[in-house]
Amino acid sequence: xxxxxxxxxxxxxxxxxxxxxxxxxxxxxxxxxxxxxxxxxxxxxxxxxxxxxxxxxxxxxxxxxxxxxxxxxxxxxxxxxxxxxxxxxxxxxxxxxxxxxxxxxxxxxxxxxxxxxxxxxxxxxxxxxxxxxxxxxxxxxxxxxxxxxxxxxx
Amino acid sequence: xxxxxxxxxxxxxxxxxxxxxxxxxxxxxxxxxxxxxxxxxxxxxxxxxxxxxxxxxxxxxxxxxxxxxxxxxxxxxxxxxxxxxxxxxxxxxxxxxxxxxxxxxxx
Numbered sequence: 213x214x215x216x217x218x219x220x221x222x223x224x225x226x227x228x229x230x231x232x233x234x235x236x237x238x239x240x241x242x243x244x245x246x247x248x249x250x251x252x253x254x255x256x257x258x259x260x261x262x263x264x265x266x267x268x269x270x271x272x273x274x275x276x277x278x279x280x281x282x283x284x285x286x287x288x289x290x291x292x293x294x295x296x297x298x299x300x301x302x303x304x305x306x307x308x309x310x311x312x313x314x315x316x317x318x319x320x321x322x323x324x325x326x327x328x329x330x331x332x333x334x335x336x337x338x339x340x341x342x343x344x345x346x347x348x349x350x351x352x353x354x355x356x357x358x359x360x361x362x363x364x365x366x
Numbered sequence: 367x368x369x370x371x372x373x374x375x376x377x378x379x380x381x382x383x384x385x386x387x388x389x390x391x392x393x394x395x396x397x398x399x400x401x402x403x404x405x406x407x408x409x410x411x412x413x414x415x416x417x418x419x420x421x422x423x424x425x426x427x428x429x430x431x432x433x434x435x436x437x438x439x440x441x442x443x444x445x446x447x448x449x450x451x452x453x454x455x456x457x458x459x460x461x462x463x464x465x466x467x468x469x470x471x472x473x
Binding site: 219221223225227228229233234236237243246247248249295325327329332333 | 471472
């Protein structure tokens with residue numbers, strides 16, 4: 213049991229495409245933007261600050277900014293950002309960032325993509341509560357869900 | 367954005383400990399409890415339980431009140447609800463984005 217998993221989100225996706233193809237969808241700014249929902253100009257090089265505009269309906273007014281950390285072709289791509297920075301007029305600059313890491317591995321029939329976003333422990337709750345709404349659900353039920361997160365069973 | 371959402375960073379950190387998580391689970395299942403009840407039958411000392419409860423209280427997750435000679439602890443649900451909903455939301459956003467990525471490269 214990982215007791216620190218509230219700090220991170222981890223996703224594994226088997227993609228039926230070769231590693232080189234998946235890499236291009238990650239490392240090419242145009243391709244990346246098309247599935248991530250942003251318009252921006254690359255290139256993605258370590259240390260670069262890449263800015264753009266969110267293209268999701270309803271969020272078009274929001275700027276998008278990531279700082280590239282590591283670029284290891286066809287293997288690893290990582291960057292930092294301010295997650296859920298969806299309130300206009302708020303300066304997120306001083307707040308801690310989360311780290312997003314994409315890792316590629318050959319797998320049967322394609323490529324295994326692992327995405328880990330970590331560092332949520334440091335983000336003020338009020339900033340993360342973009343979609344927070346009142347909830348009358350039973351308290352016990354909520355704790356069960358929290359436990360699933362904490363034990364990594366979510 | 368709820369104006370009542372507490373501006374506290376350490377909620378997740380406070381939960382990142384097995385003993386505190388167990389205390390949260392017990393307070394959730396059994397309702398408000400005294401330190402004596404929380405300590406009874408466990409291998410952990412009264413001092414240690416108190417220390418962990420203070421961490422939870424500092425994170426806004428629990429509160430205590432004096433009842434006669436006993437100090438009673440109970441949960442403060444809102445920060446937990448907020449934390450959980452935030453993670454759920456970020457997780458769902460990743461699921462959607464990765465679904466779009468897969469469709470893009472598998473075509």
